[in-house]
Amino acid sequence: MKISMQLRYDGDIVAAARQVSALEDAGLDLVWVPEAYGFDAPSFMGYLAARTGRVEIGSGILSVFTRTPALLAMTAAGVDALSGGRAHLGIGTSGPQVVEGMHGVPYHAPVARTRETIEVMRAFWRRDEPVTYDGRTVRLPLPDGDRGGSGLGVPMRLLSAPVRPEVPVWVAALGPKNVRMAAETADGWLPMFFVPEWCDQVWGPSLRAGAAARGPGRGPLSISAGGLLAIGPDAARHRERARGQLALFIGGMGAPGHNYYYDLVCRYGYAREAEAIQRLFLAGDRKGAAAAVPAGLLEATTICGPESYVKDRLAAYREAGVTHLQVAPVPAEGETEAALLTRLKDLCG
Structure with a gap:
């Protein structure tokens, strides 16, 4: 590659x-x-x-x-x-x-x-x-x-x-x-x-x-x-840096009913979590939206370890x-x- x-x-x-x-x-x-x-x-x-x-x-x-x-x-x-x-x-x-x-x-x-x-x-x-x-x-x-x-x-x-x-x-x-x-x-x-x-x-x-x-x-x-990407014995902690971006795209990149990233996460099997992220983000609670990003999705979309x-x-x-x-x-x-x-x-x- x-x-x-x-x-x-x-x-x-x-x-x-x-x-x-x-x-x-x-x-x-x-x-x-x-x-x-x-x-x-x-x-x-x-x-x-x-x-x-x-x-x-x-x-x-x-x-x-x-x-x-x-x-x-x-x-x-x-x-x-x-x-x-x-x-x-x-x-x-x-x-x-x-x-x-x-x-x-x-x-x-x-x-x-x-x-x-x-x-x-x-x-x-x-x-x-x-x-x-x-x-x-x-x-x-x-x-x-x-x-x-x-x-x-x-x-x-x-x-x-x-x-x-x-x-x-x-x-x-x-x-x-x-x-x-x-x-x-x-x-x-x-x-x-x-x-x-x-x-x-x-x-x-x-x-x-x-x-x-x-x-x-x-x-x-x-x-x-x-x-x-982070490489090292304690690199997994760096995944947390990706929470904000995931919350922004799932919650804020588009309106409800028209957000490609929200739809993708739903297809990944996180429909309930995506709804929560979008609801919190659109209500102005960006920290809450980031916290709602599931750990499994966070790990799957990063390369840290x-x-x-x-x-x-x-x-x-x-x-x-x-x-x-x-x-x-x-x-x-x-x-x-x-x-x-x-x-x-x-x-x-």
Whole structure:
């Protein structure tokens, strides 16, 4: 397995980006640059491209509702050129709270929009002919009278030739339909709160259905998943750091009835606990919501323990098909993140 990490964006993001150089020397294979509703990711991807020479750089993630397919294709091709072919494009749908509340774009047909975005981006990267597309959510060129179109648009192609025929496309997906679509069309899958032992139970039918419809030249689906990482005899105590994030996503990332993370935890078998977490979080009791995260879920979604325990967890991720172990490292006292990453690389073999 390769090792990936998400660039921290809850503090000094410039300092975090600079640290990637040290992590690259320690063996980091891929860094994911988040966006959410903070700074835009491509700016920092370009910054990382200039400061590094080997590590691959991915967006984690760009919303398909906030950029047109053409702009996503242009952005990915631009970062790929700046980095010498090291870019990965992670995309997803975000949620209606951000898409409609911040961007003022209707949150409509998310699975169809993701599929059509991928198809249109790849058509632009090919540059073999001007791109036309007549889909449910994307129409190129926009015809007269349709969504305010003037009828003056003409089919176009990318002005600049990409350095690679395609930039690898990763899809962040949790729901059955979206996971099936990702397994069929994407190069990689970005699941959150992934538990390898429960993967087949929760996602197996969707992954197999998507794989059966996958084009023969597409290659196997890559998977980037993992969790909080700490290695050592007392490392299990570091799991507690993940409580707040689990509570935030289960309780606050979406409204009742429309929260992908809440639904996932219910499918894991924690429906009663998920309801309690969401109720407490939405009532303003964040500490209570974090305390309500069950210990079993906390352990299953983290990688914290002595070396023998971590090795067993790595084997489980590998068995579940994970190609890029995505970790949030918590070094031991006196240890650096780079040193912890080196230890992890050794355990991965």
